[in-house]
Structure formats: C-alpha cells, structure tokens
Amino acid sequence: MQFGHFDDNRREYVITDPRTPWPWINYLGNEDFFSLVSNTGGGYSFYKDAKFRRITRYRYNNVPMDSGGKYFYINDGESIWSPGWKPCKTPLDSYECRHGMNYTTIKGVKNGVEAEVLYFVPLKTWAEVQKLTLRNTTSEAKTLKVFSFVEWCLWNAATDMENFQRNFSTGEVEIEDSVIYHKTEYKERRNHYAYYAANVALDGFETDRETFFGLYNGFDEPQTVLEGAPRNSVAHGWSPIASHYIEVTLQPGESKDFVFVLGYVENADDEKWESKNIINKTKAKATIARFDTAEKVDAALAELRAYWDNLLNVFSVKTGEEKLDRMVNIWNQYQCMITFCFSRSASFFESGIGRGMGFRDSNQDLIGFVHQIPERARERIIDIASTQFPDGGCYHQYQPLTKKGNNEIGQGFNDDPMWLILGTTAYIKESGDFSILDEPVPFDNVPGSEVSLFEHLIVSFDHVINNLGPHGLPLIGRADWNDCLNLNCFSNDPNESFQTTENKTEGSKAESLMIAGLFVIYGNDYVELCKKLGKNEEAERAQKHVDAMIEAVKQYGWDGEWFLRAYDYFGNKIGSNENEEGKIFIESNGWCTMAGIGLEEGLVTKALDSVKERLDCEHGIVLNNPAFTKYYIEYGEISSYPPGYKENAGIFCHNNPWIIIGETVQGRGDRAWEYFRKICPSYTEHISDLHKVEPYVYAQMIAGKDAFKPGEAKNSWLTGTAAWNFYAISQYILGIQPTYDGLRIDPCIPADWKEYTVTRQFRGATYEISVKNPNGNMKGVKSVVVDGKAVSGNIIPEMPAGKICRVEVTL
Numbered sequence: 059m060q061f062g063h064f065d066d067n068r069r070e071y072v073i074t075d076p077r078t079p080w081p082w083i084n085y086l087g088n089e090d091f092f093s094l095v096s097n098t099g100g101g102y103s104f105y106k107d108a109k110f111r112r113i114t115r116y117r118y119n120n121v122p123m124d125s126g127g128k129y130f131y132i133n134d135g136e137s138i139w140s141p142g143w144k145p146c147k148t149p150l151d152s153y154e155c156r157h158g159m160n161y162t163t164i165k166g167v168k169n170g171v172e173a174e175v176l177y178f179v180p181l182k183t184w185a186e187v188q189k190l191t192l193r194n195t196t197s198e199a200k201t202l203k204v205f206s207f208v209e210w211c212l213w214n215a216a217t218d219m220e221n222f223q224r225n226f227s228t229g230e231v232e233i234e235d236s237v238i239y240h241k242t243e244y245k246e247r248r249n250h251y252a253y254y255a256a257n258v259a260l261d262g263f264e265t266d267r268e269t270f271f272g273l274y275n276g277f278d279e280p281q282t283v284l285e286g287a288p289r290n291s292v293a294h295g296w297s298p299i300a301s302h303y304i305e306v307t308l309q310p311g312e313s314k315d316f317v318f319v320l321g322y323v324e325n326a327d328d329e330k331w332e333s334k335n336i337i338n339k340t341k342a343k344a345t346i347a348r349f350d351t352a353e354k355v356d357a358a359l360a361e362l363r364a365y366w367d368n369l370l371n372v373f374s375v376k377t378g379e380e381k382l383d384r385m386v387n388i389w390n391q392y393q394c395m396i397t398f399c400f401s402r403s404a405s406f407f408e409s410g411i412g413r414g415m416g417f418r419d420s421n422q423d424l425i426g427f428v429h430q431i432p433e434r435a436r437e438r439i440i441d442i443a444s445t446q447f448p449d450g451g452c453y454h455q456y457q458p459l460t461k462k463g464n465n466e467i468g469q470g471f472n473d474d475p476m477w478l479i480l481g482t483t484a485y486i487k488e489s490g491d492f493s494i495l496d497e498p499v500p501f502d503n504v505p506g507s508e509v510s511l512f513e514h515l516i517v518s519f520d521h522v523i524n525n526l527g528p529h530g531l532p533l534i535g536r537a538d539w540n541d542c543l544n545l546n547c548f549s550n551d552p553n554e555s556f557q558t559t560e561n562k563t564e565g566s567k568a569e570s571l572m573i574a575g576l577f578v579i580y581g582n583d584y585v586e587l588c589k590k591l592g593k594n595e596e597a598e599r600a601q602k603h604v605d606a607m608i609e610a611v612k613q614y615g616w617d618g619e620w621f622l623r624a625y626d627y628f629g630n631k632i633g634s635n636e637n638e639e640g641k642i643f644i645e646s647n648g649w650c651t652m653a654g655i656g657l658e659e660g661l662v663t664k665a666l667d668s669v670k671e672r673l674d675c676e677h678g679i680v681l682n683n684p685a686f687t688k689y690y691i692e693y694g695e696i697s698s699y700p701p702g703y704k705e706n707a708g709i710f711c712h713n714n715p716w717i718i719i720g721e722t723v724q725g726r727g728d729r730a731w732e733y734f735r736k737i738c739p740s741y742t743e744h745i746s747d748l749h750k751v752e753p754y755v756y757a758q759m760i761a762g763k764d765a766f767k768p769g770e771a772k773n774s775w776l777t778g779t780a781a782w783n784f785y786a787i788s789q790y791i792l793g794i795q796p797t798y799d800g801l802r803i804d805p806c807i808p809a810d811w812k813e814y815t816v817t818r819q820f821r822g823a824t825y826e827i828s829v830k831n832p833n834g835n836m837k838g839v840k841s842v843v844v845d846g847k848a849v850s851g852n853i854i855p856e857m858p859a860g861k862i863c864r865v866e867v868t869l
C-alpha cells in the first residue's frame with residue numbers, strides 16, 4: 059500500500075494521505091540553520107546544534123505522535139482547520155504534501171478555500187521562511203481568521219525538558235510591529251535571540267502558551283483560535299510561544315500570500331542592546347526585509363532549486379530502471395547531504411539531545427557527498443581529526459557548535475581511528491588536493507598541539523597495531539561499528555548505559571574481525587597514499603602490518619565456512635559454528651570479503667555463500683544468525699534486543715552494502731544487485747504500510763526474519779546508511795570510482811543489463827560515460843574508448859577543467 063508517489067521531474071515525493079504510517083519528514087537547511095518538518099507540519103528548528111541552540115520546542119514520542127511544530131490554523135466561521143490536517147484533524151476536502159530538496163509544501167483545501175504553506179531555509183540564511191498562500195475557489199467572498207504558531211524552546215533542548223523550577227520563570231519576549239522576538243536569557247549569558255515575523259500588519263498576537271491554548275486544550279483546539287479572538291498576551295515566564303493573528307477577506311477567485319520568517323540572530327557584546335533591555339533588532343530586520351514579499355521568497359526558492367540542480371548534476375545515471383535512477387539521481391544523494399549535515403544528531407528518532415556528530419559516522423558520511431562539495435568535506439575532515447588524541451584514539455562524538463569531543467560518550471571504540479583514513483583518502487581521490495595532508499590539526503582541540511593531518515593518519519593506523527590482542531587481531535575496546543557488541547562491559551546494572559559504562563578492559567582478550575577487515579582495507583589505502591607521496595619506508599612499514607593482519611585473519615579468523623565475528627573477553631569465539639546462537643555475523647564477513655582476504659583460496663566465495671544461506675531474507679541481510687534469545691552478559695547490548703530487532707538480527711541498511719561490495723569483489727553482479735534492491739526504499743514503496751517509514755530514504759533498520767514483524771523499518775534517515783548505499787551503487791555496481799590518477803570504470807552489474815549511461819563531473823571536467831554489455835557479462839572491462847581513442851586499462855586520466863569527454867566502455 060502507498061500513501062503517495064514520486065514526482066521525479068520536480069524531485070519531490072508527493073504524499074496524498076496525511077495519515078502516513080509514521081510521520082514522514084523532510085529536512086530544511088544545509089549549512090547553519092536547520093528545521094525538520096513532517097508531512098503534517100510537525101517538527102522543530104535549531105541553529106547548528108540541536109542540543110545547545112534549539113529554537114523551537116518539540117515533544118518526542120508523544121500522544122499523538124509528532125506533536126508540536128510550525129502550525130497554521132484557519133477559523134473560517136464554520137470550523138477551524140489546518141492545511142496539513144494536523145493538528146486540528148478537521149477532515150479536509152483535499153490534502154497534499156510535497157517533500158522536495160530542502161523544501162516542503164503542504165496544501166489543504168476546505169470549504170472552497172485552498173491553503174498552501176511552503177517551508178524552506180534559503181541559502182546562506184539563518185532563518186526558515188514560510189509562505190502561506192490562501193485562495194478562495196468559491197463564488198462568494200470569504201473572511202478567514204488566520205493564526206500562525208510556534209513554541210519557543212529555551213535554547214538548551216535538554217534542560218528545556220527538565221529544569222522547570224527555573225524555566226517557568228525565565229521566559230521573555232518582545233513584540234514590535236509584526237515581529238515576535240524570543241529573548242530568554244539574552245540579558246545574561248546569551249548573545250542570541252530568535253524571532254518570528256509576518257510581512258503584514260497584525261490584527262493581534264499571542265505569546266503566552268496557556269492563553270493561546272487554554273490550559274485544558276490540546277494542539278487541536280487552541281482557545282484563541284476557537285474564539286477567533288487573540289488576547290495579545292505578553293509572556294512573562296511560563297512557556298513563551300509566537301502566534302500572529304491576521305484577518306483576511308478573499309473575493310471569489312482571489313488569492314493572497316503571507317510570508318513568515320522564523321529566524322536566529324547573534325550580536326556582539328557591545329551591540330546587544332538598542333536601549334536598556336530592548337534588544338538590538340538590526341540583523342533580524344535585515345533578514346526579514348530580504349523576504350518581505352512573495353516575489354522575493356519565490357526568487358530565494360529558485361536559488362535553492364538551482365543549487366540542488368548543480369549538486370545533483372555531478373553524478374547522474376540512466377539505466378532504464380526508473381526506481382534505481384530516482385534513488386541514485388535524487389533521493390540517495392539528498393539523504394547523503396542530510397546525514398553529512400547531522401550525522402544523525404538530529405532526527406525524529408535521535409532527539410538531538412544525547413548525541414553529537416559521530417567520529418565514525420561523519421567519516422563515512424563523507425563518501426556519500428564528497429563529489430558534490432569537496433570543500434565542505436575538507437573542513438569536516440579537519441574538524442573530526444581535531445578531536446583525536448595523540449595516541450590515535452578519539453572521542454566517539456563531538457558537538458557541532460563547539461566542535462569539541464563529547465565527554466559524556468567518551469572514547470575507546472577501536473574502529474573509530476581507521477575511518478579517518480577512509481574520509482581523508484576519499485576526499486583526496488575526489489579532489490586531487492593532497493595539500494590537506496599538510497594542514498596543521500590539533501589533538502583534542504588543544505591549541506599548540508597541532509601536527510599535520512598526515513600525522514593524524516599515522517596515529518590512526520598505529521592505534522590499531524598498538525592495540526592487538528592475543529591472536530594478533532585488533533582489540534575491540536568498547537565496541538566496533540556494532541555499538542552493541544559490548545565485549546568488555548559486563549553490565550548487570552539496569553541504571554547504567556551499555557554505551558558509556560566503564561569497561562573492564564584489563565586483561566581482555568576481546569578482538570574484532572570486523573576491525574581486522576577494516577584495517578586491511580584502509581591499511582592498504584594508507585600504503586597506497588604513502589607510495590603516492592613518495593614515503594616508501596612508511597609504506598613498507600605499513601604493508602608489513604597489513605600483511606600480518608591478513609595472515610592473522612586467515613589463521614585465527616576463519617571458521618571453516620565463514621569469518622568469525624570476534625573473540626570475547628575470555629578468548630572464546632563469537633560468530634562461530636561452535637556457538638549456539640550468533641553463529642554468523644554480517645560485519646566481519648562484509649569487511650573480510652571486501653578486503654578480499656583469502657580470495658584465491660576461495661574464502662571470499664565460501665563466506666558470501668554462507669551469508670546468502672544464513673543471513674539473507676526477503677527484506678535484506680540480517681546482522682546475525684541465529685538471533686540471541688537470552689542475555690549474554692559477556693556480549694552486552696546486542697543480546698538485550700528481542701530477536702530480529704536492531705543489532706540482534708535486524709537488517710541494518712548501513713551494513714548490507716558491505717556484502718554487496720563483497721559480492722562485486724568476486725564479480726557476482728546478479729547477487730549484488732539482488733541485495734541492493736531488497737533494501738532500496740523506492741523498491742519497497744508498495745509495502746509502505748508494512749515498512750512504515752518514508753519510502754524515499756533509507757531507514758537505519760528493517761526488522762529481520764526472526765522479528766515479530768519482519769519488514770517493518772525504524773529510525774529513518776540515520777547513520778552512514780545513505781552514504782554506503784550510494785558508494786556501493788555508484789562505485790561498485792555502476793563502477794565509477796575516483797582514484798588519485800583519474801576515474802576508474804569497473805562495473806559489476808547483473809548479466810541481463812544491456813547498457814547504461816552515467817554523467818560524472820570530476821575535478822572540473824564532465825565525463826559522459828556509456829557502458830555496454832553485449833555479451834551478458836557481470837564484470838570485467840574489455841575496452842575503454844575516450845573521445846574516439848582507445849585507452850589502455852580502465853582508468854580515464856584526469857581531463858582539463860571544463861572539458862566534456864565521451865567515454866565508451868564495453869564489458
């Protein structure tokens with residue numbers, strides 16, 4: 059069952075039934091100011107950091123779901139209603155929500171009045187702009203009472219939810235002209251305020267929440283809206299809100315636009331005040347003036363669209379598979395940008411309070427969007443590396459506002475350092491900019507501790523070899539990519555978190571085969587980089603460690619039919635046929651096959667066949683099998699989840715690509731494609747009722763075959779999922795791979811694909827690549843012709859910027 063459809067020409071998903079099985083959301087903004095908006099107008103805004111600069115309040119996991127947002131209420135004399143159906147839930151005559159690239163429109167029609175709201179964050183703007191268009195489609199004049207609504211959050215989204223003895227007394231607002239300013243804490247320690255402006259004269263307003271709603275009413279029936287008469291309340295403490303009130307009469311056929319701007323301002327210390335206790339509004343007014351007419355708003359939206367045209371023109375494909383093309387050309391790349399911006403710190407599932415940007419996630423996110431804006435990847439790499447410690451270890455997360463490591467989560471996830479090599483080499487391969495390696499980058503953000511970024515790569519590499527266990531395999535530390543494989547945690551206290559509790563690492567033999575595979579892959583990348591830089595001794599030194607790791611994996615990490623997952627604290631096998639539960643895991647088999655460990659001896663094929671047999675199911679590849687049915691204190695959180703969910707045999711859309719890429723390593727394009735399609739959102743759109751979350755983006759997890767409800771997805775938008783899927787499809791299936799020396803073309807496709815074309819911009823030149831497969835092969839490039847001339851090998855050398863070249867590839 060579907061709740062809408064794709065509109066590829068406009069790059070939109072069109073939702074036609076507001077009762078989606080879960081809030082289906084979109085993200086606005088892509089640099090400093092951000093909003094999340096659901097298909098019924100729910101959501102919140104923040105500046106850079108969803109925890110420390112929360113602008114509007116949101117109620118997570120509420121009854122009903124998705125409570126609070128940027129709402130418009132219309133009182134038409136007969137009923138009160140909202141264009142997004144919620145919160146009033148008055149039945150509408152028609153409804154449509156269009157989620158596009160960083161903008162959303164929601165349109166409702168009731169009693170002959172059409173109300174459409176456009177929400178977006180204009181480029182380089184610290185504000186969300188909303189354009190409300192009201193149209194009278196009847197033959198009589200209509201008089202409407204219109205109310206806007208947002209609820210201010212008192213900045214720190216965490217204390218906002220708990221410190222009520224303080225919060226109920228601190229709230230402060232100012233109202234001037236048609237603008238409501240939120241200035242709580244501005245006079246003491248904050249240099250920022252927020253505002254909500256309308257571009258017309260107001261007929262009233264409300265800034266006190268209880269006056270607006272009445273203490274006993276919900277979002278669906280604010281007292282002020284029901285009565286059609288605001289009281290012009292001025293909030294003093296309690297819970298400040300902002301609601302503009304506008305009366306409008308529309309003649310038959312007439313339509314009117316109203317613009318609202320929800321913005322954020324920072325002022326320097328000596329520019330904070332206009333006069334005693336009156337805030338300096340200069341910057342707010344300047345932003346408001348940029349959007350004070352519908353024409354200006356439309357122009358800003360056109361700029362945003364052009365910006366996305368440019369981004370999405372960097373990579374596009376035509377395969378004839380509509381569902382694939384729309385994911386690769388639009389939604390997968392869009393999600394990559396969003397995860398780059400948030401690294402899951404803000405969503406409807408991660409409340410934006412507990413987490414910052416993940417060290418590993420942020421590095422992985424880079425591989426999904428570095429082709430679009432390498433400059434921003436560069437900045438991100440330096441930010442991430444600056445949170446590293448001198449021994450190569452790193453904070454697991456950092457806060458986007460301060461860019462400092464997040465102490466509450468701490469460190470000790472031993473896969474983290476290696477991801478920095480991935481992020482950095484991906485950036486250089488795309489941009490050709492080796493100068494990033496000379497950038498001075500501090501440790502733990504301590505001024506004076508700067509060394510070159512290249513030295514951060516050395517300590518990353520060495521962190522693994524300095525932390526090897528009894529089998530010469532990497533010690534896992536707190537956990538590896540699987541945050542829930544807590545082999546040193548031994549938690550029996552329900553009041554402590556698996557993720558942050560003190561680990562018992564002394565004497566631990568817990569080793570990870572996932573990190574081993576990771577080390578072989580990015581260790582090899584590191585060796586290649588060293589050679590490229592002429593650092594041959596370092597390359598040789600590193601190569602020895604990589605080779606030793608390969609040997610250790612073959613000797614101690616092979617279980618006969620697949621790769622082991624780990625050794626536990628005591629040195630016992632995990633992910634072995636000897637185990638009763640959790641005999642086989644996806645991560646180690648993904649990484650060791652991607653690394654091609656034992657390819658010649660047939661280990662890769664065997665391991666992947668075992669994955670197919672034991673982990674694959676209708677909805678994707680589960681994480682482990684058999685699922686754990688009891689709590690293993692020596693395994694930790696993984697065994698705390700019910701079978702089939704999350705890290706206990708759920709389907710992680712993040713790690714399925716590892717197997718997909720593994721399949722391409724040995725040339726099985728049919729199988730890679732089969733796996734890809736199973737989790738690709740556009741291919742599951744028809745089961746949206748089961749799948750539940752948005753059909754245009756990947757979810758973190760789909761319930762696995764052992765679950766109560768297999769196929770039900772959760773936690774959409776999160777993690778490096780989008781990046782890994784884009785990486786797998788673009789680089790390993792379609793086979794367009796940036797390398798230091800040019801674009802390598804190395805497809806691995808289903809045998810029945812006849813041809814496809816890719817347009818790829820790379821270091822300023824455009825490559826029109828056409829791949830033909832006349833003999834029904836899956837892998838192996840026979841010939842490459844560039845602008846009519848045959849090229850030897852499959853790397854197209856770098857072309858001069860501005861050049862457009864035609865590349866014909868035959869398999």
Ligand code: BGC
Pocket residue numbers: 541542557695704705
């Ligand atoms: C979840 C993981 C997550 C971790 C850290 C666990 O409870 O299952 O998916 O990465 O917490 O937030």
Ligand code: NOJ
Pocket residue numbers: 402416418419538539540541542705777
């Ligand atoms: C979510 C985390 O953000 C990601 O890094 C992790 O690897 C997965 N959970 C699996 O545990």
